[in-house]
Amino acid sequence: MEEFTVVGKRLPRVDAVVKATGEAMYAADMELPGMLHGKMLRSPHPHARILNIDTGRAERLQGVKAVVTAKDTLGYRYGDLILGKGDEPFLATEKVRFVGDEVAAVAAVDEDTAEEALQLIDVEYELLPAVFDPLEAMEEGAPLLHEHAANNIACKSTMRFGDVEAGFRRSDCVREDRFETQPVCHAFLEPHAALATYDSTGKITFWGSKQSPYFTYRNMPRALGLELSKVRIVQPFIGGGFGGKNEMFSLDFTAALLSMKTGKPVKIVYGQEEVLSAGRQRNPTIMDIKTGVGKDGTIMAIKCRIVANGGAYISIGRMTRYLMGSVLALPYRVPNLEYDGYRVYTNNQVCCAQRGHGVPQVRYAAESQLDMIARELDIDPLDIRLKNALQPGDNTVNGFRITSCGLTECLQKAGEIKKWREEWGELPPNKKRGIGFGAYGFVSGPRVAGHNTAGAMVKVHEDGAISVLTGATDSGQGSDSCLSQIAAEVLGLGLDKVRLVMPDSEVTPLDPGTFGSRVTFVSGNAVWIAADDARKQLAEVGAELLGAHPEELVFRNEQVFVRDDPEKNMPFTKLVKSACYSGTGRTIMGRGYFAPELEVPNYETGEGNMSATYSFGAQAAEVEVDTDTGKITVTRMKVLHDCGRAINPMHVEGQLEGSVCGGLGQALLEDKIKGKDTGQASNPSFMEYKLPSAVDMPDIESEAVETIDPVGPFGAKESGEGVQVSTVPAITNAVYDALGVMVKTLPVTPEKILKALEKENEE
Amino acid sequence: MKQLISLNVNGETHELAVFPWRTLQEVIREELKLTGTKKGCDTGDCGACTVLLDGRAVLSCLLLAVRCQDAEIVTIEGLAESKDRLHPLQEAFVNHGAIQCGFCTPGVILTAKALLDSNPNPTKEEIRVGISGNLCRCTGYAKIIEAIQAAQSA
Numbered sequence: 041m042e043e044f045t046v047v048g049k050r051l052p053r054v055d056a057v058v059k060a061t062g063e064a065m066y067a068a069d070m071e072l073p074g075m076l077h078g079k080m081l082r083s084p085h086p087h088a089r090i091l092n093i094d095t096g097r098a099e100r101l102q103g104v105k106a107v108v109t110a111k112d113t114l115g116y117r118y119g120d121l122i123l124g125k126g127d128e129p130f131l132a133t134e135k136v137r138f139v140g141d142e143v144a145a146v147a148a149v150d151e152d153t154a155e156e157a158l159q160l161i162d163v164e165y166e167l168l169p170a171v172f173d174p175l176e177a178m179e180e181g182a183p184l185l186h187e188h189a190a191n192n193i194a195c196k197s198t199m200r201f202g203d204v205e206a207g208f209r210r211s212d213c214v215r216e217d218r219f220e221t222q223p224v225c226h227a228f229l230e231p232h233a234a235l236a237t238y239d240s241t242g243k244i245t246f247w248g249s250k251q252s253p254y255f256t257y258r259n260m261p262r263a264l265g266l267e268l269s270k271v272r273i274v275q276p277f278i279g280g281g282f283g284g285k286n287e288m289f290s291l292d293f294t295a296a297l298l299s300m301k302t303g304k305p306v307k308i309v310y311g312q313e314e315v316l317s318a319g320r321q322r323n324p325t326i327m328d329i330k331t332g333v334g335k336d337g338t339i340m341a342i343k344c345r346i347v348a349n350g351g352a353y354i355s356i357g358r359m360t361r362y363l364m365g366s367v368l369a370l371p372y373r374v375p376n377l378e379y380d381g382y383r384v385y386t387n388n389q390v391c392c393a394q395r396g397h398g399v400p401q402v403r404y405a406a407e408s409q410l411d412m413i414a415r416e417l418d419i420d421p422l423d424i425r426l427k428n429a430l431q432p433g434d435n436t437v438n439g440f441r442i443t444s445c446g447l448t449e450c451l452q453k454a455g456e457i458k459k460w461r462e463e464w465g466e467l468p469p470n471k472k473r474g475i476g477f478g479a480y481g482f483v484s485g486p487r488v489a490g491h492n493t494a495g496a497m498v499k500v501h502e503d504g505a506i507s508v509l510t511g512a513t514d515s516g517q518g519s520d521s522c523l524s525q526i527a528a529e530v531l532g533l534g535l536d537k538v539r540l541v542m543p544d545s546e547v548t549p550l551d552p553g554t555f556g557s558r559v560t561f562v563s564g565n566a567v568w569i570a571a572d573d574a575r576k577q578l579a580e581v582g583a584e585l586l587g588a589h590p591e592e593l594v595f596r597n598e599q600v601f602v603r604d605d606p607e608k609n610m611p612f613t614k615l616v617k618s619a620c621y622s623g624t625g626r627t628i629m630g631r632g633y634f635a636p637e638l639e640v641p642n643y644e645t646g647e648g649n650m651s652a653t654y655s656f657g658a659q660a661a662e663v664e665v666d667t668d669t670g671k672i673t674v675t676r677m678k679v680l681h682d683c684g685r686a687i688n689p690m691h692v693e694g695q696l697e698g699s700v701c702g703g704l705g706q707a708l709l710e711d712k713i714k715g716k717d718t719g720q721a722s723n724p725s726f727m728e729y730k731l732p733s734a735v736d737m738p739d740i741e742s743e744a745v746e747t748i749d750p751v752g753p754f755g756a757k758e759s760g761e762g763v764q765v766s767t768v769p770a771i772t773n774a775v776y777d778a779l780g781v782m783v784k785t786l787p788v789t790p791e792k793i794l795k796a797l798e799k800e801n802e803e
Numbered sequence: 804m805k806q807l808i809s810l811n812v813n814g815e816t817h818e819l820a821v822f823p824w825r826t827l828q829e830v831i832r833e834e835l836k837l838t839g840t841k842k843g844c845d846t847g848d849c850g851a852c853t854v855l856l857d858g859r860a861v862l863s864c865l866l867l868a869v870r871c872q873d874a875e876i877v878t879i880e881g882l883a884e885s886k887d888r889l890h891p892l893q894e895a896f897v898n899h900g901a902i903q904c905g906f907c908t909p910g911v912i913l914t915a916k917a918l919l920d921s922n923p924n925p926t927k928e929e930i931r932v933g934i935s936g937n938l939c940r941c942t943g944y945a946k947i948i949e950a951i952q953a954a955q956s957a
């Protein structure tokens with residue numbers, strides 16, 4: 041008999057049908073009777089003091105129901121999920137700090153009227169000098185964005201582990217390189233949307249495109265002066281998040297505020313241009329990295345200084361600068377490590393988490409440099425990775441405890457692509473091919489701050505179906521299906537017996553949200569426990585009916601039977617009915633919660649084990665470079681990911697393929713081009729900002745490597761983010777293999793390739 | 804001034820009064836409440852608003868509703884024969900894991916429908932090119948292509 045009936049199966053997503061038919065409702069699709077439409081007025085200046093805002097003309101426009109500015113707010117500042125010292129007002133108070141900063145908002149009978157009213161708001165600004173370059177921003181005398189942050193340093197980490205200088209002395213090859221990365225947008229296709237309605241009991245009900253609705257749940261009442269439970273956050277379907285819909289944003293608060301002002305439901309939907317030009321993005325970085333390696337390939341020491349250009353507000357920046365340093369200790373053994381990380385304020389769009397959160401930048405630098413070192417030492421790039429790969433049971437210098445770890449197996453399997461070389465045959469003189477590797481380790485359910493608990497409830501319906509209630513958000517990654525499969529397996533049901541319930545703060549249990557690749561691992565365990573609790577409640581009834589002990593009952597294939605006497609059995613539905621309709625009328629409701637035992641790491645010094653487990657993986661890219669045009673084509677990729685156990689291999693593959701697509705975009709195509717004197721994105725559309733389309737994508741062979749994590753539900757750990765971390769270096773290393781030149785700034789454009797080739801020819 | 808128009812959507816004729824500058828997308832979403840047609844960009848760059856106009860896949864955010872009066876329009880809501888019978892493309896997208904967040908899905912499915920109608924046996928390359936106007940940030944396209952291939956042989 042197979043071990044599992046639902047877990048490990050390639051089953052369709054629980055929400056696939058309604059998404060295929062267009063029935064799935066996203067926030068922008070929702071409407072309420074009498075609903076008004078809101079629009080935001082944004083700053084045209086990168087840095088300016090607000091002297092006066094005159095809303096009179098706008099208010100008098102027919103159809104306008106309310107205009108709000110900072111004066112209508114309590115001055116609450118959001119952002120900074122780590123320390124709670126937010127610095128971002130949802131409507132600018134005394135200053136604006138980047139082009140696009142929200143200054144005022146209008147609610148009107150329709151979008152056109154709201155738009156027109158924006159033009160009628162008169163804002164008097166006093167222009168201030170602005171700074172866009174993070175290194176300039178750190179210099180003495182640079183314009184200061186926030187009074188409290190000297191030299192515009194929002195936060196800093198200083199990590200010192202071991203003795204790097206001694207490590208470098210013992211090394212046979214020491215390299216120092218500077219790598220730089222570009223601003224990249226999340227590019228979810230669904231722009232931010234929020235619908236809020238305030239009722240006469242003083243309650244706000246809110247539907248928004250939030251990937252972690254509980255952030256909004258906690259911040260909204262503080263911002264609006266309401267009791268926590270007088271804010272109800274209901275989650276509709278989410279059109280992709282990738283880290284960019286975690287935090288609350290101006291529209292969320294503003295829709296609620298406008299509803300309070302007008303007594304009507306208010307919907308605000310950003311245009312994609314607003315999202316791309318004023319929304320969040322991935323931190324651009326300047327990374328100076330020095331690595332020392334012995335002649336046998338052993339990594340001796342890494343020293344790294346990273347300046348992250350975080351933009352105008354802190355957002356989740358404290359985490360970013362910590363992660364950028366701490367992941368230098370993954371996925372290889374690094375005995376000596378030093379890191380200075382700065383997250384710097386500039387008058388640019390604000391940066392936050394994005395799939396891989398800070399790690400793709402660092403792995404690009406570290407993995408690319410490792411290939412350059414391997415070449416100098418004449419070691420195969422795969423061998424140098426195998427030589428240093430972390431192993432189960434290892435502790436890293438900064439305190440990460442490695443439990444399950446399939447990195448070696450992933451690398452070995454990735455290495456199989458070396459046979460691709462033999463398939464190349466004779467290439468035309470202007471075509472060069474190469475293969476490259478990248479590897480990674482990634483957190484799976486880190487404890488970021490405060491609590492990291494996830495709760496779950498499993499309600500058993502009278503007809504034998506179940507509803508799984510959690511606060512975990514499926515922003516597209518498939519977690520609802522994963523959690524449903526876990527619950528179904530525990531209760532011996534088919535996946536078709538699970539009814540989907542979306543998070544609703546009034547009903548579903550506590551959960552911080554979807555970030556840090558935590559849902560499968562943390563919420564998955566909570567669901568496992570809740571389903572098991574429901575099973576135990578049913579088993580008590582079943583034991584009586586079948587004349588056995590509750591522990592002897594097996595739930596499988598919608599039947600319940602006695603383990604050693606399977607003849608004694610009954611259908612699951614019958615058991616449920618007996619339980620529900622018995623004299624005592626039991627309500628079968630399983631309850632579970634889970635928080636991995638973890639301390640919050642020290643973000644300044646880097647000490648601590650941030651995650652109860654880590655995922656690992658490796659990938660290999662094959663590229664073809666046209667040396668006449670500089671065009672790079674990724675022709676094939678192979679992705680190996682240790683996800684502990686694949687609860688649904690098809691969905692794991694989907695995560696891996698999507699991650700590769702995001703990584704390929706960052707490696708070769710995507711870049712927000714910023715105006716020199718404004719910091720403003722000059723390409724805020726998908727026409728000019730190049731996302732990979734179907735023609736840019738290679739064939740991808742992806743495979744889950746299973747290590748069965750001791751703590752993960754059914755042994756599972758994350759699969760949503762890790763892979764994106766090493767796509768970039770796999771590609772840059774393949775280009776390096778093809779041409780012998782390493783491009784040290786992203787994206788690797790044809791122009792940069794041609795320049796590099798030219799320079800090489802000169803030398 | 805609003806203009807009276809009649810639109811044939813999913814086999815039903817609707818008499819509507821709309822401003823002449825309203826796009827087909829706006830009218831479909833806001834007047835007809837067919838919200839399966841998504842607004843990803845409103846500028847013709849993402850494909851999320853794709854509908855079929857006389858069998859051709861078009862971007863409804865770039866078309867004025869008043870110009871579509873003589874056409875047969877099909878949105879994602881009109882593709883399946885009935886609530887309990889998905890179109891083979893929808894079926895394939897569901898079964899092959901081609902849907903993640905689902906925001907691009909209606910547009911991609913309709914683009915694929917037009918593609919398969921004009922070229923019943925496209926190669927993988929032809930599929931790639933055929934759907935290259937539909938952006939998807941979630942799937943990396945691999946499973947979408949697989950689903951279209953499966954639907955073509957179904």
Ligand code: FES
Nearest residue numbers: 845847849850864
């Ligand atoms: S919404 Fe029409 S192409 Fe994006």
Ligand code: FES
Nearest residue numbers: 904907939940941
């Ligand atoms: S499934 Fe999310 S954009 Fe395609």
